[in-house]
Amino acid sequence: MTAAKPQSPLISLTWTDHVTDRRGYLVVDRLVRGVSSGGLRMREGCTQAEVAGLARGMTMKEALHYDADRTEARYIPLGGAKGGIDCDPRDPEAYGVLVRYLRAVRPYIENVWTTGEDLGLTQELVDRAAAEAGLVSSVQAVYPLLDDEAAARKRLADAFEVTVDGIGLDALVGGCGVAESALAALDRAGVPYGNARVSVQGLGTMGGATARFLARAGLRVVAVADVKGTIANPAGLDIEALLSARDAHGTVDRGALRAGDRELPGDAWLTTDAEVLVPAAVSYAIDATNQSGIRARWVVEAANMPVLAEAEELLTARGITVLPDVVVNSGTNAWWWWTLFGDIEADAEEAFGHTRRAMRELIDRILAHAEAHGTTPRAAAHALVAERLPVMAERFGWYR
Numbered sequence: 001m002t003a004a005k006p007q008s009p010l011i012s013l014t015w016t017d018h019v020t021d022r023r024g025y026l027v028v029d030r031l032v033r034g035v036s037s038g039g040l041r042m043r044e045g046c047t048q049a050e051v052a053g054l055a056r057g058m059t060m061k062e063a064l065h066y067d068a069d070r071t072e073a074r075y076i077p078l079g080g081a082k083g084g085i086d087c088d089p090r091d092p093e094a095y096g097v098l099v100r101y102l103r104a105v106r107p108y109i110e111n112v113w114t115t116g117e118d119l120g121l122t123q124e125l126v127d128r129a130a131a132e133a134g135l136v137s138s139v140q141a142v143y144p145l146l147d148d149e150a151a152a153r154k155r156l157a158d159a160f161e162v163t164v165d166g167i168g169l170d171a172l173v174g175g176c177g178v179a180e181s182a183l184a185a186l187d188r189a190g191v192p193y194g195n196a197r198v199s200v201q202g203l204g205t206m207g208g209a210t211a212r213f214l215a216r217a218g219l220r221v222v223a224v225a226d227v228k229g230t231i232a233n234p235a236g237l238d239i240e241a242l243l244s245a246r247d248a249h250g251t252v253d254r255g256a257l258r259a260g261d262r263e264l265p266g267d268a269w270l271t272t273d274a275e276v277l278v279p280a281a282v283s284y285a286i287d288a289t290n291q292s293g294i295r296a297r298w299v300v301e302a303a304n305m306p307v308l309a310e311a312e313e314l315l316t317a318r319g320i321t322v323l324p325d326v327v328v329n330s331g332t333n334a335w336w337w338w339t340l341f342g343d344i345e346a347d348a349e350e351a352f353g354h355t356r357r358a359m360r361e362l363i364d365r366i367l368a369h370a371e372a373h374g375t376t377p378r379a380a381a382h383a384l385v386a387e388r389l390p391v392m393a394e395r396f397g398w399y400r
Helices: 049-062 094-104 106-112 123-132 139-144 149-161 173-189 205-216 238-242 307-319 333-341 346-374 375-398
Strands: 011-016 023-028 040-043 079-086 197-201 220-225 227-231 263-264 276-279 297-301 322-324
Touching: 011 049, 023 049, 023 094, 040 094, 049 079, 049 333, 049 375, 079 238, 094 106, 094 123, 106 139, 139 149, 149 333, 173 205, 173 276, 173 297, 173 322, 173 333, 173 346, 197 205, 205 220, 205 238, 205 276, 220 238, 307 322, 322 375, 333 346, 346 375
Parallel strands: 040 079, 197 220, 197 276, 276 297, 297 322
Antiparallel strands: 011 023, 023 079, 220 227, 227 263
16 A cells, blocks of 8 residues: 555535536545545535535645544544535535435445535534435544444533633634634744734634634634624624624625724725734635735634635735644544544533644644744645554555
8 A cells, every 4th residue: 555645535525416516526636444434515616626625625634633642632633535516505406406415425425425514514414414415424424433332422412512711612613713823823932822813704614613712712813704894893792692693605694783883895804903814714725916905923724715815925025924724723623523423522611622732732833843944834744644644544544
């Protein structure tokens, strides 16, 4: 068996819905022990190339959380995969499209692809559609790797029932990881939290949780953006009030705004005076043109692939550090497996503590490598993945 990373995805397929002609995609970039991990997104304009890039990113995220020397860890990372459906999740036909897609790819979910919520979809919706499609679970492909399947499934189900201040634990752990990544960068630069302002694009699951954790750490969230525009207040927004006023898609009811809050155009979040910029909504949000308006010192990629490569080069040249998505937003995926495999229990305090330790350790390692080699954090992450993938392939193999 070769330990080399494949240059092309192992599996790449396109599905066409026979009812609406909508298209869906599945890309399995890599298998480890015969299984891959990666969410399913639904958005208008989703492409196969986008899904392939996300699948490769999942391969990286899985590898980044593997430490061959940590023998006490029960979870051994999987391969990377991703699914995508070209459909507006608000479309009245969207749920039917989702169910038919899951029926079509059912053999892959049963055997090689573990999936869950991503952009445009909630886990509750994925679970409901998966049941209607005849699936036991959206992660059933991993069950043969578990020591005690019944106990593991109960532990994960219990974890999804945990809420913190009215928000599900599953909706918070990813933002906890993003926030900890930003805090680690501030600590390395010696910037007090009270002196740091934050602008967030997207107040959905990831963006909302990130804003909450950063605000509670003492940072001032001065701008947030949703589909209606940007809400800004240089004195700081009441994040808890805005979170309580969101709908299911992360859109804030403007009736919750205070006297000092201003409504600005949708792209104003980019140019807001802030030290930390968090794109947490869509891919390809920052391009070679609009990057010129960014004033932040750090761009923290909470969304998948929000900064185009050319934009990142220009930002780097201007002294702005991009903390890459493959590191920053990997906490949600890792939390699923830490819980299922039994590294942590269905407990919020334990989940947040484990996430913070893992993410800070990873960010510190990535930033130290980048500083030592005069490169970007993304290049440092790629270097670490290049070290770990051959070890994983040698120890566990691609297939069962």
